[in-house]
Amino acid sequence: MMLNCLRRTALSFAVIALLFLFILPLQARELNNRQQQMIRQAMLKELKKQGAVGVAVGYLQNGQVVHAEGYGYADLANKQQLSKSTVMNWASNSKPVMAILALQLIEKGQLDLGADIHDYLPNYPPTTSRITTRQLLCHQSGIPHYKNGPVVGTPRKFREQLPYLDPVNALHKFDKSPLLFQPGAKYSYSSYAYVLLSAVVQAAGKEPIDQQLEKRIIQPLRLTSFELDVPESNNRNWSVGYYRNSNGQVLPAPEEAHYWKHGAGGYKSNIRDFARWAQAVMNDELISARTRKLMWTAQRTNNGQATKKGLGVTVEVQNRQPKISHNGSQTEARSRMVLYPSSRNGVVILCNSNHANPGRFSTAVYRALRAAR
Numbered sequence: 001m002m003l004n005c006l007r008r009t010a011l012s013f014a015v016i017a018l019l020f021l022f023i024l025p026l027q028a029r030e031l032n033n034r035q036q037q038m039i040r041q042a043m044l045k046e047l048k049k050q051g052a053v054g055v056a057v058g059y060l061q062n063g064q065v066v067h068a069e070g071y072g073y074a075d076l077a078n079k080q081q082l083s084k085s086t087v088m089n090w091a092s093n094s095k096p097v098m099a100i101l102a103l104q105l106i107e108k109g110q111l112d113l114g115a116d117i118h119d120y121l122p123n124y125p126p127t128t129s130r131i132t133t134r135q136l137l138c139h140q141s142g143i144p145h146y147k148n149g150p151v152v153g154t155p156r157k158f159r160e161q162l163p164y165l166d167p168v169n170a171l172h173k174f175d176k177s178p179l180l181f182q183p184g185a186k187y188s189y190s191s192y193a194y195v196l197l198s199a200v201v202q203a204a205g206k207e208p209i210d211q212q213l214e215k216r217i218i219q220p221l222r223l224t225s226f227e228l229d230v231p232e233s234n235n236r237n238w239s240v241g242y243y244r245n246s247n248g249q250v251l252p253a254p255e256e257a258h259y260w261k262h263g264a265g266g267y268k269s270n271i272r273d274f275a276r277w278a279q280a281v282m283n284d285e286l287i288s289a290r291t292r293k294l295m296w297t298a299q300r301t302n303n304g305q306a307t308k309k310g311l312g313v314t315v316e317v318q319n320r321q322p323k324i325s326h327n328g329s330q331t332e333a334r335s336r337m338v339l340y341p342s343s344r345n346g347v348v349i350l351c352n353s354n355h356a357n358p359g360r361f362s363t364a365v366y367r368a369l370r371a372a373r
Helices: 003-023 032-051 093-108 131-137 165-174 191-205 210-220 259-264 272-283 289-295 356-373
Strands: 055-059 064-075 243-244 250-252 266-269 314-318 321-330 334-341 346-352
Touching: 003 243, 032 064, 032 356, 055 272, 055 356, 064 259, 064 272, 093 131, 093 243, 093 259, 093 266, 093 272, 093 321, 093 334, 131 191, 131 243, 165 191, 165 259, 191 210, 191 259, 191 356, 243 346, 266 272, 272 334, 272 346, 346 356
Parallel strands: none
Antiparallel strands: 055 064, 055 346, 243 250, 314 321, 321 334, 334 346
């Protein structure tokens, strides 16, 4: 009888073990020493080749972060090494963050993709045509970018020290701009559209945008360095930004606070948090699989013309597998996120040099890993 009991117990443990095997996500091991060394050599070589100052790399394998490290310098003049704790701007990689916040509200029924933005922002100046949340997300709103058309704002003065903590206050920078085309007629990238989207999400979510970020992104993912790019100096973890002038000299970039952009380009963090964010996007930690599929579906224009933009990300096919990506560029930084859902791997890049090409860094990572086999 005791033998039968032991057999039943052993069988129970075996069943439990099998359940854990299939239910729990496959845990990827950290890269081995050779792989890490090969990536390091590749990054230092690419830094020298591009004349960039510093770069941080995160690598995902089997849907998990297995490597995050910095290379080069965070502060060239003081020879301060760039590390995995160095904070750099995400630039336009902030846009997928705002897209996720919007999609979370859509799941809750608080935001409608097809609704006019004036339903949420009735005080926003009337536009010649109806603009929807979907059109903001996929860059079909007709709102200009920085230099591709007339940008007309409403002059305003603020008493607050940091007025643009509220994205509504940033709308005056472009709120009278004529639309470039009928919304939905074609694709045209626009950061101003994502500043407007940030204000729409704040209104629809009925909470300040920073509180929505804290509750639905930062806390669930336990991000420790993610923040808004407010005016601040002497932050020891922030990298200096660099650019190359017309004479080919690499110089410190002028200080610029991008916090007014919010989900268009206002966020920053270290590479560990950027990689953790990418892991959450790949594994449906913040939105359902159904909503993620919508996000990763290339949107069409009103006349059915295909584009490469989903809702907040670029959607392509490479080597017969889907490729989800987004790049970012500012006067002092470049960034890149590229995910391959079928093989469940990806790379994220933060670089403190505006003249650098982040795509070449991500390609160098894959080349180094192949060489390390």
